[in-house]
Amino acid sequence: MHLTHINMQVKKKVSVDDLLNGCQQRDPRSQELLYNLLAAKMLGVCIRYSRDKAEAEDILQNGFIKVFTKISDFKGEGSLEGWIRRVIVNTAIESYRKNQRIIQGADIENGYEAIQHTFSMDQLETKDLLVMIRQLPVNYRMVFNLFAIEGYSHREISIKLGISEGASKTQLSRARDILKERLSKMEGLSYAG
């Protein structure tokens, strides 16, 4: 684990942008290097949008296939990493919209699960915060991710998710309410503990 981490760091010296040319020419070596550089980070993004790791990996896989097939569309506006991140997020949105048609909001009720750990605010780990987000009802999770973390506007979100701007705003505030409640609960628990 430690070795691979070092390996990753070394590879990062070969910058993402250096691999653009090779990937545009469909060079397998460049493609693999680019994947190795960004896979872990992008899976971190995918995890926020999915309930479990398998679902996250599916998003990552489809996202990277899109990256490699559409990389010639990248015109150098902004960083390549930023563009790849947007492709991954869009893939996550697509996946959500596809699943939404099947599930039809059945997620909202069973989305809640009591967090069993006890921990203080400063003890809160990224993992725990991720768990909180992932346990949000799926539509709240989408809006919160896109607005709070990706920085999309309500207008953009409404277009991406196919909902009204008003719905986007309400879902965001609901998501915040749930997260606040959970945080205070944990704080309380930690204080009590």
Added chain:
Amino acid sequence: MQDNELDKFFAEQISDFEVEPTARVWKSIQSSICQPPVRKERALFQYWSIAASILIITAFGLWMFRPTEKIKLYVNDKGTEAISSRVDIVNPKRQTASSEIIERVSEIRETRNAHQVQIRKLSKKWKKSREELSEKLEKINYSQLSLPQFKTETDVAKNFPSLNIRPAMESSTSEVQASENGRSVRNARSSKGIQSFGDVINYVLSKVDKRKDKLIEFSNDEEGSTITGINLGVVKIKNSQAN
């Protein structure tokens, strides 16, 4: 906690979160991004195979129906040289076959020539004998009939030009006697007996058909038997010149 603060807190804590994916993900990506070039190659191969098969078919077709000079089998006076010069030299098989044909043709030609010579000889012989025969018959008839009309050589010569008798003097009564002589000739013919197939038919019909003009009538001339009269009741054809 303010809304903005909450968002910021989560963004800071989460945005750099990294998880190493399982090896399965890259393998799937690799296999799906490697497919297009493979497909391209296959497509290219298919195009090549289509092109090759078209080429083979057209080549075969051209070979099968390639234009070749027709073998004209004929024999001229110079013999078989002319034939061999016209034979397709591309196909040796065909050449041997044609040389065989040439041999056979020349064989046939030789036998034909021999036959022709024989036929000519025979026909000459036959003509001669026929002439002799008719001469004899006419002589016999003349002597047997011993008609009082045939008093001069002129009469005989007129009625039997084949005898080639040069009359010594002209007879004034020859024209008057001509019709009677004609009748006598007809009698002579009927009394000649059966000489040809036509005579057989005439004989049979004379027994069956009692009309003046028979159903079919043959008469003998130099070339053999010819039909000189047909009587079908309604339609009557009669060659009067022959009589």
